[in-house]
Amino acid sequence: MDSFTIGDRQIGPNAPTFVIAEAGSNHNGDLGLAKELIDEAAAAGADAVKFQTFRAEDLYVEDSGEVDYLDDDRTIYDIIESMEMPYDWIPELHDYCHEQGVLFMSTPFDKRSADELAEYVPAWKVASYTSSHHPFLRNLAETDKPIIMSTGAHELSEIRGSVEVLQESGAADLVLLQCVAAYPTPLEDINVRVVETLREEFGVPTGLSDHTLDPVPAPAAAVALGASVVEKHFTLDNSMRGPDHEFALEPDELDAMVSVIRDTQIALGSDSKSVLPVEEESYSKARRAIQASRDLKPGIEIQEADIRILRPGEKNKGMKPTFYQDVIGKEVTSFIPKGSGIQWEDLEGRPDNL
Template identity: 35%
Template sequence: MNKNASAGSIFENRPYIVAELNTSHFGKVETAQEMVLKCKEIGADCVKFQSWTEESLYADSYFKENPIAKRFFKKYSMGPEELWELSRYCRSIEIGFSSTPYSIDEVDFLIEQCDADFIKIASMDLNNIPYLEYIANKHATTILSTGMGTIQEIEKAVAVFEKEGHDRLCLLHCVSVYPCPTEICNLNNIPMLAERFPDAIIGYSDHTKGPEAAVAAIALGARVIEKHFTLDSSQIGMDNHMATEPDEFSQMISFCRKTVDALGSSGRQLTESELKQRAQMRRSAVAARDLKGGDSFRRDDIVFKRPGTGIPPDRIETYFGMVLSKDIAKGEVVKETDIQRQD
């Protein structure tokens, strides 16, 4: 991981789109590679895996009570060798690689062995202060999801990174419901987080179905979008039923990037095309009747009509009282050269 790169440089491609693969590869490296390649083809910036194992995620007592769960997690998890292989594959086709670690060993492995583009901290670890301190001390670009967290918990988590002098943090607004109904997305949290944490990049972890919430998040200022990706949402799996298939994911990426283009700048700018339109669509002075050269130019001599190639309404007052330099037929546009000052 390039520790000298800023979080801003990592996410320069706005919006930065992260395809969350979770367990939709069903523990198969070949399927994961197929997913990675498809994500590259549809324009995602990065793919993200999960680095959990049955040892790093749950207590032994939980698995004693839920033995089937242990077999499930073991089957669907990616071990270090598989993740390392996938990280190399991502590099070979030039798409970003990351994963969500659940232990300090997994953090070290992602940074030191896999050269991950960033470390992703799951919402469940928002209040895991010792863990956050360890990651903050690494000074690696970090994405922190805020699902299930109060604003006080978010502030406390951010303070950990600030204390370590870590300046490469991205906060994702997140609602930890799978799938998330649009009516509880609370996307106005995005500008709120941007105001509260001006030194952090703000993004959105989207658990809704469809592209609408992600597009709205971009319009509200999100610079990073994370969304679950699958090749086939009909297969039964952990979160596979709410993941997005390639065609729809590609559509979402297109919508998000077009939204960024449409947002443009807060500075008022007139394009060359709009200036041309102005000449055609605005009004200018037009002779209300036949006018004689040598007569004094008066307000009742003119009306205002298209095109805007003559004297505009907001400048006409300065010409009243001057002398017409030529005859002007009724309905003709009055130009500045048609009027001269009296000596």
Template identity: 40%
Template sequence: MKIATREIGKGYKPYIIAEMSGNHNGDINRAIELIKAAKEAGADAVKLQTYTADTITINHDSEEFMIRGGLWDGAKLYDLYEQAHTPWEWHKTLFDEAKKVGITIFSSPFDPTAVDFLEELGAPAYKIASFELIDLPLIRKVAATGKPIIMSTGNANLGEIEEAVAAAKAAGAEDIVLLHCTSGYPTPASQANISTIAVMREAFGVEVGLSDHTMDIGVSVAAVALGACVIEKHFTLARADGGVDSAFSLEKEELKALVTNCNMAFEAFGEPNFISTEAELQTKCHRRSLYVVKDIKQGEVFTSEHVRSIRPGNGILPKYLDFVLGSKATQDLKFGTPLKFSHFS
């Protein structure tokens, strides 16, 4: 599949999405700086979240609308989303800024009105957040645009993922990527379970990546080594500045390291191979081989005093040592001579 001009999938470098989320901290200038920082760090795309507090929840004070435990303990859902949302009136400016600096930008819509709004802006792709994976009408609305669709699977069981993929395909989606995700904020590396990536690819026949909420880059790099084609990671200008997601977000230099190391993991993956690579050919001559380590006269019998397995590798292979010992030298040989088959009979 392709987002904008970038090919995504097997054989292509991992597609790195820098998730802005609410790390703009309510300042459009900071949002613009985040876009620039993502470009400078080498990310392929910046992702927004398109909702308002009123499109994602309701302003209600009952206990079920409160968050208990974790990073946002004690917050009311409405208040958290009011603080974290990216104002819709910013979107065109941010899309224009991304175009100016040369980085792809798209978003996660959280209700049908957000899809319509993003279509007006020419969004090249859509992301379904983990908590919306069970909102099949929203998935069908997104799929009907014909744009590539990326869906996170945090908190979802196998059946729910199957329903989401089926809904997307039935509504016309042809380009689908699933992101394995653990919806913990932050997620301990021990709960990332990235071995799930291969299972998802086999089960659903689509490309699979990772939405990573761990505190570092190691899990993402390991996921690329397992074949993840997309990596999504939250990022911020500085964790010290605070913000709703800053605690588990990467700073610019860390995002740059993520891009570098994910690309390195991709390049290292390669294909199964037992033939010497170009790099190995330069060192193959330093393997062990049989050498004359004591002068020997023609007709004299080789003993362990005359021949040994040593480095470098210009003589015959050490596996022939038993054939050499007890045989006779066919010519005079000096100390340091690499042994050849013609030297013994």
């Protein structure tokens, strides 16, 4: 599985998890609020802040009815229209993100919006509901930008078809995100193990787009399973009016999520098992060894009563317990005080295979 970069961030199995703070449309049409969201994401240590760029007429039919999970009497078309981010914000938000040290991203939901964003985003984010829009996927793939694609509300066979379209159209750098299209997602339905399933099935970096309410369990589990990317919605205040505020993280929760992601990855560490420098005192003082249970004078043959397998503490450390039977019957060649470790140089007849 190859690694690649998004902006100046490495993406792949051996890189730090790429954290996307999903601002979405939680700017509520206020540019100042959008910049405050960027400030909070930067302060939390996110790698990127992602907005959403769309036009209602390119997204929904006009007579679209209502959506049950939204507490809003307007049609979904009218709600989406009210959430549109002005195109002229794009360069300003890009520059402001750069000033704050985070990457600017925005999910395009239509070709017109993708064309407006192309100059300013280092990668494309494909929303779950767009992931089977094959003509649009081809358009994005032809730009040669990395693509991060969510997979909510799609079967594995459908994802396979979309991946084939992307790769056949030139998308070399692809990340697939496990996602459940429920807002919020119950913890028992987030199915973080799909992060592994997607990686094994498609051989690309994978991650999680999380809509659960808790900032810790699902992101931490995803990182433990090797997530290269974690994305989560955030807001300045859950009580704000708008469809995405209620299930989004508030700033202190976003900070907690980023911290647990970084700490989890640190804790995962290396897959190489060895005695570490931090274990040196325990290794030398607390690991059991073959120690003399009484003063042993030269010329005696060691019996079981003469030795014990103990922790040496500050005493001279003896051989590993695995040599216990080899030591029995050996002749002592130099004085060994009680409590001291038994070494081969203190004995006659060291085995040839040691």
